Amino acid sequence: MSTSAYKILITEPIPQKTISFLEDFGKVVVGEKGAYQSEDRLIEDISQYHALLCMLSTPVTEQVLKHGDNLEIVANFAVGYDNINVEAAHEMGIKVANTPDVLTEACGDYAMGLLLALSRKFKEAEQYLRDGKFKGWEPLGFLGMELRGRTLGIIGMGRIGQAFANRAKAFGMNIIYHNRTPVDRDIEQQLDATYISDHKELAKKCDVLSLNCPLTDETHHLVDQELLAIMKDHALLVNISRGAVIDEEALAEALHQKAIAGAALDVFEEEPKVHPELLSAPNTLLLPHIASATHKTREAIGQLAAEAIVAVLQGKPNHEIPNLISR
Ligand code: GLV
Numbered sequence: 001m002s003t004s005a006y007k008i009l010i011t012e013p014i015p016q017k018t019i020s021f022l023e024d025f026g027k028v029v030v031g032e033k034g035a036y037q038s039e040d041r042l043i044e045d046i047s048q049y050h051a052l053l054c055m056l057s058t059p060v061t062e063q064v065l066k067h068g069d070n071l072e073i074v075a076n077f078a079v080g081y082d083n084i085n086v087e088a089a090h091e092m093g094i095k096v097a098n099t100p101d102v103l104t105e106a107c108g109d110y111a112m113g114l115l116l117a118l119s120r121k122f123k124e125a126e127q128y129l130r131d132g133k134f135k136g137w138e139p140l141g142f143l144g145m146e147l148r149g150r151t152l153g154i155i156g157m158g159r160i161g162q163a164f165a166n167r168a169k170a171f172g173m174n175i176i177y178h179n180r181t182p183v184d185r186d187i188e189q190q191l192d193a194t195y196i197s198d199h200k201e202l203a204k205k206c207d208v209l210s211l212n213c214p215l216t217d218e219t220h221h222l223v224d225q226e227l228l229a230i231m232k233d234h235a236l237l238v239n240i241s242r243g244a245v246i247d248e249e250a251l252a253e254a255l256h257q258k259a260i261a262g263a264a265l266d267v268f269e270e271e272p273k274v275h276p277e278l279l280s281a282p283n284t285l286l287l288p289h290i291a292s293a294t295h296k297t298r299e300a301i302g303q304l305a306a307e308a309i310v311a312v313l314q315g316k317p318n319h320e321i322p323n324l325i326s327r
Pocket of ligand 1: 056077078079241292
């Protein structure tokens with residue numbers, strides 16, 4: 001097929017550089033903001049396209065894939081790909097790509113930023129000032145948790161978990177982690193990180209619990225009532241992975257009852273919905289899923305996803321496309 005005959009759907013506006021790159025290769029259609037957050041519209045449209053560049057909010061279900069008569073590749077504009085039924089795609093011979101590595105540093109910075117903001121009560125203190133309540137320096141105002149010497153427990157020690165650990169170590173924190181398997185010894189040594197095989201044991205020990213794991217059947221609602229009950233009552237929770245790793249109902253209750261001291265959440269189970277009890281919970285930072293949101297990173301994400309699309313449509317072998325998800 002001549003390249004101009006390829007049709008590529010980008011489900012919503014992304015950096016122009018990526019769109020232009022793909023336009024050199026085929027006919028590109030860009031959906032409007034939020035256009036493909038439901039299955040129905042994708043099911044209607046997908047049969048026209050050879051490649052789909054979708055968002056983490058695009059549900060690429062088995063039904064969608066079944067309607068993709070011409071579809072060769074789904075490239076996610078994200079590192080997490082729980083929105084895509086990868087198994088069904090592979091069974092239908094459709095390739096799937098994600099965007100690892102390019103967002104690691106932005107996410108590491110962001111997790112550290114959330115922890116600092118949460119532990120030092122930036123949000124409440126700023127609101128206090130804006131409300132005209134700041135009447136002069138207060139020796140007992142807004143006392144928070146100092147990070148040096150505290151223990152950060154990371155669930156999911158992949159690239160992003162390591163990037164956060166690296167920054168937290170520079171702030172003097174002790175690092176413990178849980179992962180399916182321990183990371184390489186040299187990485188553990190570099191981060192001074194200790195592997196804990198039982199995530200409940202980790203939750204018991206840490207002052208800050210950070211979720212950096214993918215959403216899978218095993219991690220769904222991993223942070224539940226039981227886990228929250230064994231955490232220290234001064235502990236803070238940071239989540240930049242996926243909302244459904246937490247049972248939000250249980251978390252809201254733990255926060256309201258002060259069973260833990262606070263949470264910084266960048267992700268929610270049913271985005272864009274936020275559990276109403278989280279909205280009213282004390283010491284809780286709620287952000288609209290922006291961990292990778294820097295100009296540089298979002299451009300790099302687009303480029304990596306687009307390169308996988310071009311490579312697949314050009315018929316390159318899988319081993320030459322590093323960000324394809326393997327079977
Ligand atoms: C963002 O959440 C991503 O998975 O890239």
